[in-house]
Amino acid sequence: MSPILGLYLTAVLIWGSTWYVIEFQLGAVDPAVSVAYRFGLAAVLLMGWLVARGQKVIPPRHAWRQVALVGAFTFSTNYLLVYLATERLPSGLVAVAGSALSLMNVLNARIFLRQPIRPLVLLGGLVGMSGVVLLFLPELRMDGLTGKAAVGLALVMLSNVSSSLGSIWVQRGAKLGVPLLPATAWSMAFGAVLMVGVALARGAVFSFPASLSYAASLGYLALFGSVIAFLAYFSLIGRIGADRAGYVAVMIPILALIISTVFEGYHWSAAAFIGLALAVAGNLLVLGPKTWRKPEADTAPATAS
Template sequence: MNDTEAPQPSRLAVLLPFAIVTLIWGSTWIVIRDQLGTVPPSWSVSYRFLIAGIGMLAYAAWRGERIVLDARGWAFAGALAVLQFCLNFNFVYRAEDHITSGLVAVVFALLLVPNAILGRIFLGTQLGPRLLVGSGVAMAGVALLFVHEARVDPNGPAESMIGIGITMMGVLAASIANVLQGTQTARRYPMVPMLGVAMLIGAGVDAMIAWTLHGPPVIEWRAGYLFGLLYLGVFASAIAFTLYFGVLRIIGPAKAAYSSVIVPVIAMLLSTLFEGYRWSPLAAGGAVLAMMGLVIALSASKPAR
């Protein structure tokens, strides 16, 4: 079957959740920035996934889905917890101590590269010509966005390199977790209770790291912080990851990672509305190329095998 034969309903089933996830995650960078300061990052991550995990299991119970995991299921949940809900987010939150949220978002767009490579190696995902062309166009856009954000970043070169390095470690952890979600092992278990369990395990690991590094729990009772936690826990975690991993299982990790390519563009658009962000020719050109690459790649909506 060639890469243009996917029926229209399957494209809609992919594009709608893809759009929702991208819009949600495009808004999280501003919210995460507001979470930094009084509360150590590891505690904020722990609270986020405690909220998300409880919400996921409550939703699973409402749907009548039980948590029935064998040894392999618990091992899978533990691996997902450490990679996706611990290492990934701890690295991202800490990176924003060194570089701007915009630069973190742009660097995270490189998730497309390891997802494509690891998906090809471990899942046998086909990298068709449209995907390769779209990836090339999108990466050119990411390069322009990177140059722009690096120029406006107020931190020095040393801080920037530290922040970029920390972000790349988060990218690698997220990519491995993405590929795990595309395996047959992941498909053996109901997604919602599995994610709920993984999020709660991740919250526990995050809490142990936070207690070791920063001592007992710290909370900020400011309304903005608390509402930010709820938004990140419910919308950006429980809802978004369910939709994202569902899309990933259909189209594979390479195409699913295009959400990370468009997220910086959404973040910059929201910054324009709420923070007075001003577009430069580099930023505008990068955004256009990123969108063109997305259209090219996702026009080949062949499901992953």
């Protein structure tokens, strides 16, 4: 298995399951409190791992702008919006709506990084997104576009914008040689601090629910969903760019819907099966060996193995 494929599968398998696991975080405390707990714990785990391996924990001076922006966009705003959306929508629907991240990454890489939009990548994205739309339609007909469904969908779209902007800054940092692990750890810490401020502004109470499901889901989301998956994803960005790395978001909802089928009773329609086939075909176009090879002018250094 190639390193790129390994990173891709790691991000997809972990994040495909986190949409459902987030359900166990809701209702006990304010979403901003849960996000603060999640990334505060993740930051401690990652920094502890760096110390145990004798690696540097403090990023270089030129990395702190990236740390702050990635913390604000990726590890706070993005996830607060996701948690708020999950309060209003089934986890599978949130995952499907989150797939718009792939095309947003392509467009933002063009706007902010002046990267050309590769025809095959764009074609794969359009094919994949058409599949996502078909997967989305049955859920949309059931929930409608009024009330909670409309608000939840808007929240997910805003979270996609925030996540995409964070990815752009990660790619900029890769080109500047910003070390991935310490920058990610401090970005998580920064995001957690921001969420503490948001929670206080919302009048939230900081308490820890005496629930095994809450503690176990928090541990999974912090270690696997936050540390391991994000390191795999950010490493993927450093190797192949934010546009193509963002296409993990096309496969994630498929796994999320499979999990939703098993645990939440999601019902597959003919449109859903066709959408699954199109989404897989789009990913094959985007992540095939020929598209992994980047033009020399667009090559970003790998920041972690």
